[in-house]
Structures are given as C-alpha cells and as structure tokens.
Amino acid sequence: MRTGLRLGALSVLWLLPLMLYAARERHTLDGNSCGGYPRLAIETMRGMCAGLVIGPTTQDPARPLRLPRSLLQLDADTWLVTDLGAWEGARGAVWRLRTGPDGAVSAERVLDGLDLPHAIARGPDGAVYVGEMSRIVRFDPAALVPGDTVQAVITGLPDNRLHAHRHPLSKFVFLPDGDLLVNVGAPSDQCTGADARTPAGLCAQSEGDEDAASLRRYAYEGDGRWSSAYTVFARGLRNSVALAVHPSGTVVQGENSYDFDSRWSPFEELNVIEADRHYGWPYCFDTAQPAPAWRDKADWCRSAAHTAPALLLPPHAAPLDMLWYDGAMFPALQGRLLMTWHGHRSVGGRIASFAVDARGVPAPDPQPRFPVYGAGMRAYGAGPAATPVLLTPGWGLARGVRPQGSPVGLAVADDGAIWATDDRAGLVIRFAKDD
Template sequence: MLRPLLLILTLLAAPAGANAAQRTYAVEGDCGGRPMTTVRMAPGACLGLVWQGTGTEGPRMPRGLLPLGNGDWLVTDLGGWDPGRGSVWRLSFGPDGAPRWRTLAQGLSMPHTVARGPDGRIYVSEMNRILTLDPEAADPAATVRTVIGDLPDNRLHDNRHPLSSFVFDGDGALLVNVGAPSDRCVDARGRARTDGSSGCADSADTAQVRRHAYLDDGRWAEESTVFASGLRNSIALVRHRSGTLLQGENSVDLTTPDHPYDEINVLRRGGHYGWPYCVDLTTPLPGWSAAQARCGERERPVALLPPHAAPLDLIYYEGAMFPELRGRLLMSWHGYRRAGGRIVAAETDAQGRPLTDTGGRYAIYPRGSLTYPAGAPSVRGKVLTPGWDAVAGRQPRGSPVVMAVADDGSIWVTDDRSRAILRIARQ
C-alpha cells in the first residue's frame, strides 16, 4: 500500500496552476528512506524526494547546499533575479522525518555558494559580496558580516552573469568568480566591441576569477589579483586535494542548439581562457576575426561538454555509499536545452583532471545522442540520471544546481526550477 499512498499524497500536495503541476515530482516506493521519484537512474541508484515547496515555507529558488554534520543543512535561496529577495535557510527534520525550515538571514541579493572556510566558519556569496554568519547563534541574522565587499554589480547589464561563487585555495585564499557583463561582446549589428568600457578588453575587471589573499581569523584582503581571465561564467569551481583547480564554463548563447560546446578548464594563474574571442578548442566567435581572437594563444579546455549543458557545480565524490564513484568528478548540468538536466560522474586522474576520450557522444532528450567534433576531448564517465527528462504527470525536466555529499555518502542536490531538494541513494 506504500506506493499508491505516497503517490496520492504527492498529487494532493501539488501546487496550483499548470506550470506548477508540470514541475511536481510524483513518488512511488522508497529510496533509502525517502519517497522515490520516477526519474530513471543509473543501475543501483535511485532519486529520492527530500522536499518540494508548495507554499510560503522554505526557499523559493534553492541553490547552495551545505551539510552541518548533525543531519541539518544550510540552503541558500536565490529568491529571484532581483536584489534583496534572497535568503539563507536551515533545514532540519522532525522525529517523523518531515522537513522543518528556519530562516537565518534574508534581504540578500542573489546568494549562491555556501561553504565552510579554513577557519571553520560559514561563508556565503551574494551578487556583490562574500559574507559570513553563524548558523548556531540564537539570532544568526545578527552575526552577518561582510568579508569581501564591492564585487562588480552585473545586474544592470543585458545578458549579465551576476552571481558570485567562490572556492578556497590550499593556502586559504578566496578564489571568487566575477561573471562577464554580456553574452559575447558584440553590438546590435554583430560587430566586436573592443572599447574598454564594454568590459570586453583583455584588461577588463570582469569575466575572471579573482584571488583574495587570506590574512587570518576570518579576514581576507579586500584588494585582489586576477587569478585567471577570459572566463564567461565560473559558477562551477572546485579544488582537488592535489591542488588542481577546475572550472566549468557556460559558453555563449548562440541560437544553434548544437554549438558552441561548454567546457571544463584547468585554471592556472595568469591564464586567459578565450572569452569573448574563442569557443570550443580554437574557434573564433562570430564577430571576431582570427587576428583579433588569437585563439591559438588562449588556454585550451581540458574537455568539452555538450552545448548548453550549463555546468553549475563540480564536486569530487569521496563518500561511502557509492564506492564505485570515489574520486570521480560529479557535474551538474543545469541547462534547459536537450543536453541539460543531468548529473554526470567523470573519471579522473591522480591530479583530479577528468579523463577524456575522442570521438565521444553525448545523450540528448527525449532520446538519442550526438557526436562531439572530430578529435575533441570529451569527459569519460557515466550519467547518473539518464532519465531526468519531463514526463507529463510524473516528473519535470531536471534542473540540478548544487550537489553535496551527506555523512552517509548519499548525494543531495538542489533543483531551483522545480523548487526541490533531492537525494541520490542506493536503491
């Protein structure tokens, strides 16, 4: 009787309206202690539904995710694409397993990343600052303190990339993403914009990863240096224990569904990775001549990803639940086009770099696959969520954002379009 009852409860809880109903996850059966969604998974795995919002309680657009070690979680809520609508929530569970939400801070501008720093404190990225807060305080909102302020405010630009994200380097330095101020730096006639004020020159102060040196006791230098540039959107950043830094590049939005390809880059200090001049391996973007682009002088991606896959998170899996995944690089592909809506586990070498093949293929929804360009490196691995496409009345197309590994080794993931938190576990 468990499956029909869970399905009925889920349908009764579905939000009103056609769009909301299309984004509701139906459940049937059990997935490691959580209701199991109908999403077809890799053998041995299932996708459980931890929570899906239907009212005013809980985040409106869940993005960042961090386990607190006692079964509780921190969740950042983008809130919307306007300043002041974001918040940070604490998720806990009652004796019956029911989710309970508590607001820790609100009135934030597009918060995304939440992480524990080298000093053990909690840090959160907003659009134009990095802050810290104490989730264990009686009044967490009163503990909010700016750590790095005055990051570029990209919300005033068309096709902007306003979100900030960050990762800690081995010496404690903060490596902070500053997104590009436009899509590909061409004017209305498709001609290259080369003036410095457009944010498209090599000397521009956006489209880069900045390095803020660690001082001590939760303090970082306000002044930064440019760690790497030519990066359109570096929301996905991860550091391997060997010191390798990886970035997932959301490439430009040409109208073609099969071009250009997204990228995985190995970041090195001083490297320029092509934006807005080059895509793929050495292809100049329309509007830029080969002489202007100088693609042969730019850093090449270590691997190509499917066009418009939109990688929004990278993590290394070291949990106990899936020993076959240990050491692999997990990627969330958030894109709404036919290659997106997937979580992929890529094989890696000892330095955490993804292993690649040439002549590979990538899957598309609703079915089928396409071939990467001849000679192009594509990640070697497997898709954990091969059936996360929309199925009327049963499940929405997946829109995974941030992943985190729980103490038991299960993989938790936020889905911002469907206002859900899900959990990959052993079936």
C-alpha cells in the same frame, strides 16, 4: 549561464512559456520510499534512487524554497541551503533544514533580505560563508540570531544588477593556502556593440578596468581576514559558477559558453585554471574557433596566448556545480568528478560523472559521445571530450510525472548520500542507495 531572465523584451518573452510550464508541472510521488524519503520519479543509475527532501509535488504544491541553489551540511541532521528568492530585489535567503528519523523535514530562514545568494561554504576559520551578488559575507548559523553575526568579508564586487549585467552570481572557493578565488561573470554574452572594443581592438568588458569575465584572487591574511585588494588570477572566463578545487590543489572550472541559437553549438568547457592564463572569452569558442563577432582573432585563438579547454562538455548543458565524490555509499563513484547540467535544452537536466586522473581532471576518450533526451548518444566530433556515466539518465520531461530536471547545487553527505537542488522545480533531493 542560462539560469535567469535574459536581457531584452524578446528574450523574456521567449522564456515565458518555460517559466509558465515550470510553475505548472510538478513531480508526482508514487507512495514508495527512497532512504526514508518519498521517492521521486527520476530514473537513476543502477542501485540509486532519488528521495524528496523538500519541495512542491502534485500531491502537495507548497513551495517553501523559491529558487534553491547551493547546499552545506552542518551535522547529520542539519543542512543550510541558499535560495535566490527571485532574480530581482533583495529577496534571497539562507534556510536551515532539519531532518528527522521518519523523513520529516522542517525549514527555517536563518538569513533574509539577501541579494542573489548562491555559493555557500565553510571557511578556514570554521565560519559559514555566503556569496551574494556583490559581496561575500560570513555568519554563525548556531547563534541565537544568526543575522546579527553577519560580517562582510569581500566587498566591491561588481553590482551585477540582472538587467544591466548578464551574469550576476558570486561563486567562490578557498584555495589550499586560504586565499579566496572569486568569479566575476561577463557583462554580456559575446561582447558586441558600438563600444565593445578598446582602441587596441580588445573586448572592453573583459580587458577593461572592471576585470570582468575573470577569477579574482584575494590573499588570506590570517585570523579570518582577506586583503581588500585583489589580483586577476585568470581571464577570458564567461561565467565560473561551476568552480572546484581538487585535493591535489588543481582548480577546475565549468564554462557556460555563448548562447548561440544552434542546438549543437557551442560546446561548454571544462578548464584547468592556472595563474595568468587567458581562456578565450569573448574571442574563441570550442577549442580554437573564433567567435562570430571576433573573427579577426582567429590567429590569436590558435596561439599559445589562448589556453584551450582541457575537455569539451555537451552543448548548452550549463554546468553549475561540481565536486569529487568521496563518500562510502556508492563505491563505484569513488573519486569521480560529479557535475550538474542545468541547461533547459535536450542535453541538460542531468547529473553526470567522469573518471579522473590524479589531478582530478577527466581524461579524453578516443570516440566521446554525449547524451540527448529522445536521441540516445551523439558523437562530439573534433576536440577533446569524454563520455560521462550518468547518475540521472532519466530526468527529462515526462508530462504528468515530472518536469525536466534543472539541477544546481551538489553536496556529499556524511553518510555518502548525494544531495542536490533543482531551482526551477524548487526541490532539495537526496540520492541514496536503493534497497
């Protein structure tokens, strides 16, 4: 995942220009409206526009939410938004946004002092659940003091401190039977170093006692309780921040693959998650290529022991969220898989959509292509892939107009509008019908 500071002094220095630019460049509003909200200069698919719910602009640089991530609608006028706050320290929060008929928006902190809160969802008991760095909690946002209702539900997740662990965010989803499926990210990019291998020649980080680079399953015991023990549902997943369950029960995962220096390699992945499968990290990339540090695993990558991706996604796109559109506002999107691409390179900064089969899985195209800012569409080459329809074909950098988009969270509102966050810009955005 490429959403926070990388490890090491050189990597931090490499990111400083991006961080300074993101702090300097802001969206400019043109005075027009999008569904009652100020219109952002984001080029969208025909019949759609982007409205600013809250966040800094050239006209008003105030930034109430520091690093907004995921969204949950409570009612027609009320939303909850998780905010990392910062990539270090317990500075995260959950905000309550209230919208008015005139486009006015108020923001109120309902939880504070959280460690990297990212995922948020309704549980089978109706409570609101939030994934922090090393635990999952629930709370009642309607309480007089919501913080007094916080209860730990899952604890003991790795204490993934940023500078000691590469992928610190807890993503979770509820399975149809109520069980919790929880992401535990890989501790490094490619599992290299003197102590990387076990005596059996496997990656110690993913095949060791910590069960990292995996999805853990916590069994639902009823009455809002989950087992304190877990089983490893699937392995070999570098970072499962993009994780979703289709109404059919199919679990799909968007894999943020290795941080190779090449602009065009490796491809990200869309995986169909099944129990007891191994999806390749750190041994394989793309469909069955051995990773540079694990060339001795070439035969394993081509074997049935490795579950290849259902679909390749654009290189370094960094998928961070996905869902299937079920709203009425955009009939052309009905049933399609929507996905945020957070990557800062020329492929990222988009919301994409794919047609899917009955399981919710996109079907490969015979000649798939992916979009590149400044270079049109580029062919994938070998491997299963699909050409997306873009909700935001023009969210690249336009100096004096907008920074490149960095979308994270997605949600479909009751009225069918699509809400999204942009953590680098500090925005909450409503994509609505353009009248």
